[in-house]
Amino acid sequence: MRIRRLALLGATLAVCLLLLTLQTRGRAPDAADVVALVTTPVQKAMAAVQRGAFGVWSTYVEWKNVHAENRRLREENRRLKVEALAVTETSEENQRLRRLLALRSRLPLETTAGEVIAREWGGWVRSLTINKGQGDDVQKLAAVISPDGLIGRVVDVRPGASVVQVLNDPASTVGAHALRTRAPGVVEGDARGSLRFKFMARDGAGLQVGDLVVTSGLGGVFPRGIPIGRVRAIEDRGSALFHYAVLEPAVDLARVYEVLLVTGDRRKDVTAYFPAGG
Amino acid sequence: MRALLALTVFGGGVAHATLAPALRIGNVAPDIPLIVVTLLALRRGPEFGCLAGFAAGLIQDAAGGGLVGVQAFTKALVGFSLGLAGGRLRVTQPLVQVPGLVVLSVLEGVVRFALLKLFHFPAAFGDLMLYVVLPQALYNGFLGAALVLALAWAEAQRGRLP
Numbered sequence: 001m002r003i004r005r006l007a008l009l010g011a012t013l014a015v016c017l018l019l020l021t022l023q024t025r026g027r028a029p030d031a032a033d034v035v036a037l038v039t040t041p042v043q044k045a046m047a048a049v050q051r052g053a054f055g056v057w058s059t060y061v062e063w064k065n066v067h068a069e070n071r072r073l074r075e076e077n078r079r080l081k082v083e084a085l086a087v088t089e090t091s092e093e094n095q096r097l098r099r100l101l102a103l104r105s106r107l108p109l110e111t112t113a114g115e116v117i118a119r120e121w122g123g124w125v126r127s128l129t130i131n132k133g134q135g136d137d138v139q140k141l142a143a144v145i146s147p148d149g150l151i152g153r154v155v156d157v158r159p160g161a162s163v164v165q166v167l168n169d170p171a172s173t174v175g176a177h178a179l180r181t182r183a184p185g186v187v188e189g190d191a192r193g194s195l196r197f198k199f200m201a202r203d204g205a206g207l208q209v210g211d212l213v214v215t216s217g218l219g220g221v222f223p224r225g226i227p228i229g230r231v232r233a234i235e236d237r238g239s240a241l242f243h244y245a246v247l248e249p250a251v252d253l254a255r256v257y258e259v260l261l262v263t264g265d266r267r268k269d270v271t272a273y274f275p276a277g278g
Numbered sequence: 279m280r281a282l283l284a285l286t287v288f289g290g291g292v293a294h295a296t297l298a299p300a301l302r303i304g305n306v307a308p309d310i311p312l313i314v315v316t317l318l319a320l321r322r323g324p325e326f327g328c329l330a331g332f333a334a335g336l337i338q339d340a341a342g343g344g345l346v347g348v349q350a351f352t353k354a355l356v357g358f359s360l361g362l363a364g365g366r367l368r369v370t371q372p373l374v375q376v377p378g379l380v381v382l383s384v385l386e387g388v389v390r391f392a393l394l395k396l397f398h399f400p401a402a403f404g405d406l407m408l409y410v411v412l413p414q415a416l417y418n419g420f421l422g423a424a425l426v427l428a429l430a431w432a433e434a435q436r437g438r439l440p
Contacts, residue, residue, distance in 0.1 A: 005324050005358075012332045012354045019347035024397050 099147040100258050107273050110264025112136055116257050126169040133161040141221050143262040149227030149250030150215060151259055166253050168193045175218040176228055181206045187228050195229050195247040207231055207245055225271025306413040311338055313422040315353050319360035327357025352390045375426050380419035387411030
């Protein structure tokens with residue numbers, strides 16, 4: 001038994017030494033060929049298994065990486081979208097505030113700027129809540145304007161806030177006239193949210209679609225000449241004593257964020273200070 | 279025995295080819311066939327260890343592109359020696375396994391170097407030991423111990439099955 005073991009070891013080592021000797025004496029191709037007969041099939045099988053194993057593994061790792069990268073990119077995409085929205089929002093706000101500041105500086109009126117903090121936009125009431133109230137020199141019935149024209153009037157002054165009745169509120173009425181013809185009338189809101197220029201005399205009004213209607217200044221609530229809207233359609237009821245025009249508001253009332261509240265003397269003509277009034 | 283030998287050598291070779299690159303730490307990769315030969319020799323005796331070492335070493339030599347027969351020689355010697363000593367060693371303790379495999383790997387490196395020197399191998403012994411043999415020996419020691427523990431755990435689990 002022991003001799004057999006030693007013989008096996010001796011034979012094995014002898015084969016190794018023979019292979020080495022053959023290679024170092026310039027017969028490497030022979031030795032390599034002999035080994036290749038045995039090892040090549042094994043190596044091929046090993047390579048196949050290795051390829052398979054690595055293929056599966058690398059596919060899995062790749063999938064994991066792609067999955068993780070996909071999640072990261074989605075997150076980044078979402079963050080960038082939010083940032084882009086914030087930038088756009090800031091830019092738009094900046095633009096709006098610049099316009100408001102420009103109007104405030106050119107108007108011959110005492111005004112204070114306010115920010116819309118709430119809005120009531122149901123059919124019964126259409127109002128805005130402004131972050132200026134008692135203590136900010138805001139008075140009831142103060143005119144509320146924007147760079148595009150009239151928004152409404154203050155109907156309630158509270159500590160730190162004011163409620164503004166918007167032009168298209170069904171209860172809103174504003175004395176007005178057509179800028180081109182000087183035809184007087186009253187602008188009222190209606191339940192559908194549009195504006196009507198009412199009580200125009202049938203004869204002599206001469207109103208046309210596109211005419212600008214501005215505040216008349218009568219009654220002393222609003223300064224004269226603030227744009228209210230442009231005539232979109234004229235409703236003629238035939239034999240009625242008066243007829244009315246439907247107006248397109250000068251201000252996009254649903255998208256008002258910053259306003260100017262007139263705090264001082266309102267008996268002034270500001271027609272020339274609004275671009276549309278020129 | 280032949281089937282087991284073939285399976286073992288093939289498995290060791292596959293493991294070496296597939297796992298060693300993945301297990302590489304820096305420039306050090308474990309010698310998985312040496313670990314497999316060691317484990318087999320301890321369990322199956324000197325003949326099996328010798329033949330398994332020879333076959334595994336031959337495949338490594340052929341795959342590595344160096345002198346064919348060097349690792350076949352050293353691993354056959356390792357397999358045979360451990361097969362003989364297996365009955366007298368307490369190799370179930372990690373405290374024995376790790377240093378044992380380290381020493382064994384170093385000895386295998388020394389024998390391989392000596393054998394290669396006979397065929398005019400140019401590398402310096404100190405550098406080879408410091409940068410190749412010792413790091414790989416340490417790695418072999420820990421990996422081999424982990425493998426032994428894993429096998430022991432697997433056998434314990436199998437023993438619990440009805």
